[in-house]
Amino acid sequence: MEIQPVKGTRDFYPEDMAKRNFIADLWKQVSLRNGFAEYDGPIFEYLAMYQLKSGDEIASQLFAFEDRGGRQLAIRPEITPTLARMVNQRINALPRPIKWFSVPRLCRAERPQKGRLREFFQWNIDIIGVDDCLADAEVIFCSVDFLSQAGLTNNDVVVRISSRRLMAALLGYFGIEKEGLEKVYGVLDKKNKVPQEAFGKMLEEVISDSSKRQKVQKLMAVESLSQLEDFAGSDKNANQAIEELKQLFNYLNIMGISEFCKFDIGIVRGLAYYTGIVFEIYDKSEQLRAICGGGRYDNLLADFGGQKISATGMGMGDCVLGIVLEEKGVFKNLSQKNGIEYFVALADESLQNESLKVVTRLRRAGRKADFSYKGGSLGKQLKQASAANAAMCVILGEEFTQKKQLVIKNMDSGQQDIVAVEDFFSRLG
Amino acid sequence: MEIQPVKGTRDFYPEDMAKRNFIADLWKQVSLRNGFAEYDGPIFEYLAMYQLKSGDEIASQLFAFEDRGGRQLAIRPEITPTLARMVNQRINALPRPIKWFSVPRLCRAERPQKGRLREFFQWNIDIIGVDDCLADAEVIFCSVDFLSQAGLTNNDVVVRISSRRLMAALLGYFGIEKEGLEKVYGVLDKKNKVPQEAFGKMLEEVISDSSKRQKVQKLMAVESLSQLEDFAGSDKNANQAIEELKQLFNYLNIMGISEFCKFDIGIVRGLAYYTGIVFEIYDKSEQLRAICGGGRYDNLLADFGGQKISATGMGMGDCVLGIVLEEKGVFKNLSQKNGIEYFVALADESLQNESLKVVTRLRRAGRKADFSYKGGSLGKQLKQASAANAAMCVILGEEFTQKKQLVIKNMDSGQQDIVAVEDFFSRLG
Numbered sequence: 001m002e003i004q005p006v007k008g009t010r011d012f013y014p015e016d017m018a019k020r021n022f023i024a025d026l027w028k029q030v031s032l033r034n035g036f037a038e039y040d041g042p043i044f045e046y047l048a049m050y051q052l053k054s055g056d057e058i059a060s061q062l063f064a065f066e067d068r069g070g071r072q073l074a075i076r077p078e079i080t081p082t083l084a085r086m087v088n089q090r091i092n093a094l095p096r097p098i099k100w101f102s103v104p105r106l107c108r109a110e111r112p113q114k115g116r117l118r119e120f121f122q123w124n125i126d127i128i129g130v131d132d133c134l135a136d137a138e139v140i141f142c143s144v145d146f147l148s149q150a151g152l153t154n155n156d157v158v159v160r161i162s163s164r165r166l167m168a169a170l171l172g173y174f175g176i177e178k179e180g181l182e183k184v185y186g187v188l189d190k191k192n193k194v195p196q197e198a199f200g201k202m203l204e205e206v207i208s209d210s211s212k213r214q215k216v217q218k219l220m221a222v223e224s225l226s227q228l229e230d231f232a233g234s235d236k237n238a239n240q241a242i243e244e245l246k247q248l249f250n251y252l253n254i255m256g257i258s259e260f261c262k263f264d265i266g267i268v269r270g271l272a273y274y275t276g277i278v279f280e281i282y283d284k285s286e287q288l289r290a291i292c293g294g295g296r297y298d299n300l301l302a303d304f305g306g307q308k309i310s311a312t313g314m315g316m317g318d319c320v321l322g323i324v325l326e327e328k329g330v331f332k333n334l335s336q337k338n339g340i341e342y343f344v345a346l347a348d349e350s351l352q353n354e355s356l357k358v359v360t361r362l363r364r365a366g367r368k369a370d371f372s373y374k375g376g377s378l379g380k381q382l383k384q385a386s387a388a389n390a391a392m393c394v395i396l397g398e399e400f401t402q403k404k405q406l407v408i409k410n411m412d413s414g415q416q417d418i419v420a421v422e423d424f425f426s427r428l429g
Numbered sequence: 430m431e432i433q434p435v436k437g438t439r440d441f442y443p444e445d446m447a448k449r450n451f452i453a454d455l456w457k458q459v460s461l462r463n464g465f466a467e468y469d470g471p472i473f474e475y476l477a478m479y480q481l482k483s484g485d486e487i488a489s490q491l492f493a494f495e496d497r498g499g500r501q502l503a504i505r506p507e508i509t510p511t512l513a514r515m516v517n518q519r520i521n522a523l524p525r526p527i528k529w530f531s532v533p534r535l536c537r538a539e540r541p542q543k544g545r546l547r548e549f550f551q552w553n554i555d556i557i558g559v560d561d562c563l564a565d566a567e568v569i570f571c572s573v574d575f576l577s578q579a580g581l582t583n584n585d586v587v588v589r590i591s592s593r594r595l596m597a598a599l600l601g602y603f604g605i606e607k608e609g610l611e612k613v614y615g616v617l618d619k620k621n622k623v624p625q626e627a628f629g630k631m632l633e634e635v636i637s638d639s640s641k642r643q644k645v646q647k648l649m650a651v652e653s654l655s656q657l658e659d660f661a662g663s664d665k666n667a668n669q670a671i672e673e674l675k676q677l678f679n680y681l682n683i684m685g686i687s688e689f690c691k692f693d694i695g696i697v698r699g700l701a702y703y704t705g706i707v708f709e710i711y712d713k714s715e716q717l718r719a720i721c722g723g724g725r726y727d728n729l730l731a732d733f734g735g736q737k738i739s740a741t742g743m744g745m746g747d748c749v750l751g752i753v754l755e756e757k758g759v760f761k762n763l764s765q766k767n768g769i770e771y772f773v774a775l776a777d778e779s780l781q782n783e784s785l786k787v788v789t790r791l792r793r794a795g796r797k798a799d800f801s802y803k804g805g806s807l808g809k810q811l812k813q814a815s816a817a818n819a820a821m822c823v824i825l826g827e828e829f830t831q832k833k834q835l836v837i838k839n840m841d842s843g844q845q846d847i848v849a850v851e852d853f854f855s856r857l858g
Contacts, residue, residue, distance in 0.1 A: 002734040003478045003514050006502060009471030011515050014529065017467045033792045035769055035799030035817075038446045042438030042548055043472060043504070043534055044492070049432045063473070063502075065494035067538055073435060073492075075472070075504070085432050086440050095816055097802050100443065105472055105534070109496055119471050130802045134785075145792060254782050255789050305431040340464055353683050356563075360684045363462045363574065370464030373526050373559045387524055388464075 008110070008118030018334045020121070023150075023318055023325070024103050027123040030146040031101035034138070036125055039100045041082035047072040049081045053273055053303050061108040075107040078315070079124050080273075080297075081304065087128055088306030096129030115289050115320040123292075126313030128301070133244050136277040136296060136312045137251035143281060143292055143314055144257045151330045157291065159257075160264035161248070161279040164295065166228070166241035167268060173235040174215045180206060182272060184216075191220055191266035225249070225263045248277060273297040277312065283324045291324060292316030339389025340368040343411075345381035347397030355396050358406070358421070362394075365428050385411060394424075437539070437547030447763040449550070452579075452747050452754070453532050456552040459575040460530035463567070465554055468529045470511035476501040478510045482702055482732050490537040507744070508533040508553050509702075509726075510733065516557055517735030525558030544718050544749040552721075555742030557730070562673050565706040565725060565741045566680035572710060572721055572743055573686045580759045586720065588686075589693035590677070590708040593724065595657070595670035596697065602664040603644045605636060611701060613645075620649055620695035654678070654692045677706060702726040706741065712753045720753060721745030768818025769797040772840075774810035776826030784825050787835070787850070791823075794857050814840060823853075 005011055012020055028038065047064050063075040076082065079102055087098060102124045110116050125142055127135040140159055147157055167188070168181065176184060187202045194202070200217070207213040219231055225245055232238035245263065252261050269278045276296030283291060294314030302308040325331060344359045346352060355371060362369035370388060372381045378395065385393050390411055399405035399418055406424050408417045419427075434440055441449055457467065476493050492504040505511065508531055516527060531553045539545050554571055556564040569588055576586055596617065597610065605613060616631045623631070629646070636642040648660055654674055661667035674692065681690050698707045705725030712720060723743030731737040754760060773788045775781060784800060791798035799817060801810045807824065814822050819840055828834035828847055835853050837846045848856075 003475060003481075003510075005471060005514070006474060006500065009473070011471070011511075011518075012467075012469040013515065013519070014466035014468055017469055020469075021467065033795060033797045035797065037443035037767075038441075038450065039443055040441040040446055040449075042434060042440070043536065044438070044548075045435060046432060052432075063494060063496065065492060067492065071435065081432075082440075085434070086442065089440075090442070095813075099799075107472065119473075132802065134802065141789070251785070254785050256786075338466075356680070356683050357685075360570070366462060368462045368464065370528075373561065373563065384524075 006118070008112035010117065010119065015335060018338050019322065019326075019331050020318065022331065022334060023321065024121065024123075026146060026150055027101075027103050027316075030142060030149055031123075031125060034099075034125075034142045034145060036099045036101040036142070038102060039083070039086065040102050040104060041076070041079060041086060043105065044073045044075050045082060045085075047074040049085065049304075050074050050077060053081065053300065057270060058108065061110055063107050063109055076104065077106055077108045079104040079106070079122070080126075080300070080313070080315075083124070083126060083313075084300050084304040084306070087309075088301055088304055091301075091306055091309070097135070098126070098128040100128075101125040115323060117319055121318040123316040123318075124313060126311060128311040129309055130312070131310045133248045133277055134251055136279075137248055137255060139294055139312055139314045140252060140261065140279055141255045141257055143294070143316065144260050146316075147281070147291075150325060151328060152324070154259045155284065156324070156328060157260065157281055157283055159261045159279055159281050160267045161245070161261060161277065162263065162265055162267040163241050163245055163277050164268070164274045165276045166238060166245065169235060169237035169241050170219060170231055171216070173231075173233070173238055174212050174219075175209075176207060176212055176216075185268050186270065188216075188220065188266070189268035189270050191268075192264070220265055222265045244277070269293060269295055273300045273303070275299055279314075281316075283320075285327075288320050288323060291320050336389050339391060340370050341390070342367055342369040342392050342394050343381075343385035343388060343390035344369060344371045344394045344396070345378055345385065346372075346375065347378045347395060348401065349375065351396045351400060354400065358394060358396065361425060362428075365425065367428065382409075435547070437541035439546065439548065444764060447767050448751065448754075448760050449747065451760065451763060452750065453550065453552075455575060455579055456530075456532055456745075459571060459578055460552075460554060463528075463554075463571045463574060465528045465530040465571070467531060468512070468515065469531050469533060470505070470508060470515060472534065473502045473504050474511060474514075476503040478514065478733075479503050479506060482510065482729065486699060487537065490539055492536050492538055504536040505533065506535055506537045508535070508551070509555075509729070509742070509744075512553070512555060512742075513729050513733040513735070516738075517730055517733055520730075520735055520738070526564070527555070527557040529557075530554040544752060546748055550747040552745040552747075553742060555740060557740040558738055559741070560739045562677045562706055563680055565708075566677055566684060568723055568741055568743045569681060569690070569708055570684045570686055572723070572745065573689050575745075576710070576720075579754060580757060581753070583688045584713065585753070585757060586689065586710055586712055588690045588708055588710050589696045590674070590690060590706065591692065591694055591696040592670050592674055592706050593697070593703045594705045595667060595674065598664060598666035598670050599648060599660055600645070602660075602662070602667055603641050603648075604638075605641055605645075609635060614697050615699065617645075617649065617695070618697035618699050620697075621693070649694055651694045673706070698722060698724055702729045702732070704728055708743075710745075712749075717749050717752060720749050765818050768820060769799050770819070771796055771798040771821050771823050772810075772814035772817060772819035773798060773800045773823045773825070774807060774814065775801075775804065776807045776824060777830065778804065780825045780829060783829065787823060787825065790854060791857075794854065796857065811838075 051059050058077045106122050107119050183206045187206050228242050252258050267280050274295045275298045278295030280290040280293040296312040298310045342362050344355050346355050359369050359371050372384050393409040395407040404421050405418050480488050487506045536548045612635045616635050657671050681687050696709050703724045704727045707724030709719040709722040725741040727739045771791050773784050775784050788798050788800050801813050822838040824836035833850050834847050
C-alpha cells in the first residue's frame with residue numbers, strides 16, 4: 001500500500017526541521033528576552049468558539065468534526081480565541097499586565113498556494129491589561145527584534161502602521177453609518193492589495209453616496225501622519241487617534257526601530273475584532289503577503305464572556321517568513337551548525353566495546369556523539385563522520401590498546417592530537 | 430458567551446508550559462546528544478494510513494473527519510505510520526542508518542483518566558537500517574539517559590525487556606498455530622496487568638489445548654534469562670532469540686545502565702507490528718501505566734509499501750511521565766529558573782524614555798528584560814520585579830540624572846552596586 005501526504009501539509013525531514021526550528025527557537029528566544037511567558041492550548045476546541053469572532057474567512061476554513069460524544073469540534077485555525085478563553089477563566093488570579101506568547105500549530109482548509117498552506121505555525125504575542133500605546137509599541141518592537149535577530153534589516157522589511165480607531169473616527173466624521181463599517185473595513189483593507197480601479201469599484205459597492213466616497217478616497221491617498229489633521233478638523237476622536245499614532249511613533253523612535261516603521265493609511269486588517277493601532281510587516285520586494293500582522297483588540301475578552309480589558313497583539317506565520325528568510329540566505333550552513341560534535345571511530349574491530357564506552361561517556365557529558373554501525377575501514381568511518389557534519393573524530397587504535405590514548409582529529413583543519421583518555425574527559429568538564 | 434475547553438485536553442498556562450517545556454527540551458537535548466536528528470509530519474493524514482497497522486485499539490480511537498474535497502482524514506494518534514511513509518518516500522536518498530527523533534502532539538479519542546488524555550505529546554526515537562541488537566540497546570540507553578538526566582535513578586524506574594522473536598519461536602515450538610498468534614500476544618501482554626486468575630481465564634479463551642496452555646503458563650512464570658534455555662530445547666529460532674537477548678544485556682552493561690534493566694517475560698506490547706526485542710519502562714511504585722515502550726518492528730516499512738528494512742524504536746508520552754516527575758519533585762523551582770534577568774525600575778517618572786532605552790539595550794544584548802507598565806513608587810516596582818522572579822533590578826534615579834549611573838540591585842542578596850551606564854553594558858558583552 002502506497003500512502004501519500006495530504007495536499008497543503010508538510011513533511012519535515014531533518015533539513016526542513018532545522019529551518020522550522022531555527023524560526024521557532026528564535027521566536028521563543030526573542031519572546032523571552034522581551035518579557036513574554038509561553039502558553040499553549042489544545043489543538044482542537046469547540047467549533048462554536050471559532051464561529052464567534054474569527055471573521056467569515058477563517059470560519060469558512062475550519063476543519064470541523066464530531067466526536068463520539070456528539071460534540072462539534074474544530075482544529076484551531078488561530079489561537080486568539082483560546083487565549084481569550086484562558087485569560088477569562090483566570091482573570092482574577094492573573095497578575096497584569098499579562099504578557100504571553102505562543103507558537104501554535106494551526107490548520108485552515110485553504111487552497112494551498114505560495115505562502116499559504118493548510119497547516120502552519122504562527123508566533124503570537126499579546127499584552128493584556130495595558131491601555132497605553134506603549135504596549136502596541138512593544139509588540140511592534142518584539143516583531144522587529146525577531147526579524148533583525150534573524151538577519152533582516154530595514155532594507156528587507158517594512159512595518160506599516162495605521163489605526164482602526166482613527167479610521168472609525170474619520171469614517172464617522174464623514175457621515176458613514178456604524179452598521180456598514182465592517183464591510184467598509186473589508187474593502188479598505190484591500191487598498192494596497194488590488195489595482196486602483198478595482199478598489200474604486202469595491203468602494204462604490206459599500207459606500208453609495210458619492211460625496212462621502214470621494215472623502216474616503218482622498219483620505220486613502222494620504223501618505224503621512226501630518227496630512228491627517230486636515231481630515232480630522234475639530235473631531236475630538238479623530239484628533240485623539242492622531243495623537244496616539246504620534247505617541248506610538250515617538251516610542252518606536254526611543255526603541256530605535258523608527259527606520260523600520262512607516263505610517264500607511266491602507267493598513268486596516270481583515271479580522272473583525274481590531275479596535276486601535278493596527279500594523280502589518282512586509283518584505284520590501286512587495287511580492288508576498290504580509291509577514292505578520294497585529295493590533296489592538298480591546299473588546300475581545302468581553303466578547304468571549306469576560307470583562308472588558310484592553311489588549312494588543314501580533315501573529316506571524318512561518319510560511320511567508322520562511323520564503324523571505326530562504327531568499328535572504330538565512331538558512332545557509334544550518335546543517336553544519338546542527339552537526340554532531342564527536343564521531344567515535346575504530347581502527348581495530350576488537351575495540352568495539354571500548355569505543356561504545358567512549359561514546360556513552362561523551363553523551364553523558366552532554367556532548368553530541370555518534371559512531372558507525374556499519375564499521376568497516378577507518379577511512380569509511382571518517383567518511384561517515386563527514387557526512388554527519390562531525391566537528392571532531394575520536395579514534396581508538398594502537399595508541400588506545402598500548403597506552404589508553406585517543407587520537408582526536410579536527411575534521412575541519414585535519415589536525416590530529418593524541419590525548420590520554422582520562423585527560424580528554426577531564427578537559428571536557 | 431462562556432466557552433469551555435474540551436474534556437481530555439489541557440490548557441498550558443505559563444506554569445504548566447514550563448513543565449511541558451522542561452520535558453520536551455530535555456527530550457530534544459538527549460536525542461541530539463545520542464546522535465538522532467529531528468523530523469516531524471503533519472497533524473492530520475489520510476484516515477486509511479491509521480487503519481492499516483496501528484492495531485485495533487488505536488484505530489478505534491481516531492478523531493476522523495472529511496474535508497471539503499471529500500478526503501477521509503484523521504488527526505494523528507501516533508507518528509510511526511508517518512515515519513514509515515516519509516522514510517519510504519526517500520528510501521534511496523537517505524543515508525543509513527536513519528537515526529531520527531520527533532516530539533509529536535497526538536490525539537486519541539479515549540476516555541480521559543489518570544495518565545491518559547485525549548491530547549498528549551510523545552517522544553519518539555527510531556533507528557532504521559540496523560539488524561544488530563546494538564540498535565535496540567541504543568534506543569533503551571537513550572530512554573534511560575533522558576530519565577536519569579531528568580533526575581530519576583534505578584530506585585525510581587525499571588526497564589523491563591523481552592523479545593517477540595523469542596515468544597514467537599517458543600509458541601511455535603509449543604505447537605501453537607501462527608494464525609492465532611496475534612490474539613495470544615494480546616493476552617500475554619496482560620500478564621503483568623490483570624490478576625493471575627483473570628489471566629488464566631483469558632488464556633483459556635485463546636489456547637484451548639490444555640497441555641499447550643500449561644506450557645505457556647509455565648513459560649510466563651520464568652523470572653530470568655537463564656531459565657529460558659530449558660524451554661527452548663534444541664529449537665534453533667528460540668535459542669537464537671535467547672542469544673540475542675544475552676547480547677542485548679551485554680551491550681546495556683557496557684553502556685553502564687544494567688542496574689536499570691531487567692528481563693521480564695510478561696513484556697509483549699499491544700501493537701501488532703513488533704518483531705524482536707520489546708521493552709517497557711515503569712516507575713517502581715507500580716501504580717501507573719508504562720512510562721514508555723518500544724521495540725523492533727522489521728516489517729513495518731514493507732507493510733507501508735516500501736522495502737523490508739529492519740527498524741527499532743521507542744515512544745514516551747508526557748502524561749504518565751509528568752505524574753512521575755511531579756511526584757519526585759523534579760518540577761520544583763522551575764518558575765525561578767524561568768524568571769527574567771533584569772527588571773528596569775524608575776525612581777523618577779521623568780526618566781521613562783531613558784529607562785525604555787535601557788530595557789531595549791538589554792534585550793538587544795540577549796538579556797531577558799522587562800519593566801513596569803503601571804509605574805508607581807519604586808517600592809511597588811520592586812514588588813512587581815519579585816513577582817516576575819527577576820534576578821536583578823536596574824534602577825534609574827538621581828544617580829542617572831546626575832552622573833549617568835545605574836543602581837544594580839541583586840534581588841536575592843539585596844546587595845546594590847552603582848555602575849556607569851556604559852560600563853554596565855560593556856561588561857554584559
